[in-house]
Amino acid sequence: MNKTTSQDVIKVVWKACDTFRGTMDCSKYKDYILTMLFVKYVSDFYKEKLEELKAKFGDNEDRIQKSLKREKFQLDSECTFDVIYENRNAENIGEIINKILMKIEDDNKEKLEGIFRNIDFNSEAELGRTKERNAALKHLIEDFADDSLDLRPSMLNGDDVIGDAYEFLIANFASDAGKKGGEFYTPGEVSTLLAKLVAPKDGDRIYDPTCGSGSLLIKASKEVGTDNFRLYGQERNGQTQALAKMNMFLHEINDSVIEWGDTLRNPLHLENERLMKFDAIVSNPPFSLDKWGAEDLKDDIYNRFEMGLPPKSKGDYAFIEHMLASLNENGTAGIILPHGVLFRAASEGKIRKQIIEHNWLDAVIGLPENLFFGTGIPACILIFKKNKIDKNIVFIDASREYDKVTNQNIIRNEYIKKIVKCYNDRQEIDKYCHIANPDEIKDNNFNLNIPRYIDTFEEEDIVDIRNVENDIKYIEEELSKVRSILKQHLKEIDFI
Incomplete structure (x- = not known):
């Protein structure tokens, strides 16, 4: 019997999307699709474990149940995808699905609490009136019952089958969603670049304070090279946080800590009532966030804004200061930001000057335009270190390192390697890389605009x-x- 591949999963799930295309925005229907995929995964996992234990212990129900309690998910036999399928023609199928989801969540409170809080399979507003809703749900369930979508562990063609498929689906949902897609997903090649620049190590705590669907954290974890790491994230959108938790489990990362809440107003990763410290931080916060909470954080109890309070209409430096406060003394942080953080004056200029004088900024890397969903503006990556061995700052102009694919630009793997090598080697390359000393930065009045340090002019x-x-x-x-x-x-x- 053929084993299930990532392509099998993608093919079935993408076909299931036809149930909603044309009637609902993909930024909404992705939640129904990915939730159903997660339920199918959990159910198939449970089904196989139960079969194995019955073969091992026969009719000894006590031993079977004790063994099941040691598995990563606990499921009631009446709360599986198979039960949903059996009830696909029921008049109240939406209610049945909701009850099953709540039971799964209740039985796995420690791991799955809140994961289904924002999804409603009985919503008239989203799925239509009873007749239309039931027809749509029946089609959805039958698509997921396809024989080629066998997600039992023994039937998967590799450890990353479901995780890779989930990543592909999220990326395509983000592309289809346009501007809204940028709120929950960082393009894969940009995530890879950032992860390689930060280079987490064995034993690291890795943190993303605006984690979206969790893809950036997962990319960072793959750079470690072992399973000895711990992922921490926070996301203010409840449904996106649920997607991130599912993403972790589908990648077999079962001990991540993904919190729901506003990181600036209410940071939730704490130790002894202080901000938890991390070895590696990766993040793509919302660009120039308006109304980020400046009025509420003038007297921040975590002392994150001692270098100054950023303007209330632009939250970029609020995220930077939060991450610097969360970075341990030997840590590295990589943050994707708009170019305005390099040169804007007033309070942001004062904060930037102090960061440079503390010797925390290690690199400024200019990226190509049109890399991100929802915005065509070029961005940059800032790398911060608390334990720098020199006072220089690496400037890299990678704005021309891209290929155009349809309406989006992408950074190919060879460009990623070039950028990372240049950052690590810290060698001058004409019109591409410059190592700026403190005097240069000071002479430029702490303005970090890349053309001040790298001559990008091309003679005609x-x-x-x-x-x-x-x-x-x-x-x-x-x-x-x-x-x-x-x-x-x-x-x-x-x-x-």
């Missing part, structure tokens, strides 16, 4: 006007000859 070729005129004259003569021949042919066929 000198145009020989006389040659151009001769070329034009030759082309006109040839054109005249062609017209004369064409006119003669038209006369021969009595066209003119």
Whole structure:
């Protein structure tokens, strides 16, 4: 029997999306699709474990139940995808699904608390009135019952089958959702670049304070090279936080801590009532967030804004200061930000100056435009370290390192390698990389705008006007000859 591949999963799930296409925005229907995929995964996992234990212990129900309690998920036999499928024709199928989801969550409170809080399979507003809703749900359930979507562990063609498929689906949902997609997903190649620049190590605590669907954290974890790491994230959108938790489990990362809440107003990763400290931080916070909470955080109890309070209309430096306060003394942070953070003055300029004087900024990397969903503006990556060995700052202009694919630009793997090598080698490369010393930064009044440090001007070729005129004259003569021949042919066929 053929094993299930990522392509099998993607094919079935993408077909299931037809149930909602044209009737609901994909930024909403993705939640129904990915929730159903997660339920199918948990159910198939439970089904196989139960079969194994019955084969091992026979009718000894006590031993079977004791063994099941040691598994990563606890399921009631009446709360599985198979039960949902059996009830697909029920008049109240939406209610049945909701009750099953709540039971799964209640039975796995420690791991799954809140994971289904914002999904309603009985919603008239989202799924229509009873007749239309039931028809849509029946189609959805039947699509997920496809024989090729066998998610039992023994039937998967590798450890990353479901996780890779989930990542692919999230990326495509983000692409279809446009601007809304940028709220929950960072393009994979950008995540890879950031993860390689930060380079988490064995034993690290890795943190993303604006984690979206969790993809950036997962990319960072893959750079560790072992299973000895712990992922921490916080996300203010409840449904997106649920997607992040599912994403972790589907990648077999079962001990992550993904919290729901506003990181700036209410940071939830604490130790002894103080901010938890992390070895590696990766983040793509919302660009220039308005109304981020400046009024409420003038007297921040965690002392995150001792370098100054950023303007209430632009939260970029609020996120930077939060991450610096959360970074341990040997840690590294990589943050994707708009270019405005490099040169804006007033309170942001004062904060930037203090960060540089503390010797925490290690690199400024300019990225190509049109990399992100929902915005075409170019961004940059800032790398921060608390334990720098010198006072220089690496500037890299990677704004031309991209390929255009449909409407989106992408950074190919060879460009990623080039950027990472340049950052690690810290060698001058004409028009690409410059190592700026403290005096240069000071002479530029702590303005970090990349063209101040890297000459990006490209000289144009000198145009020989006389040659151009001769070329034009030759082309006109040839054109005249062609017209004369064409006119003669038209006369021969009595066209003119």
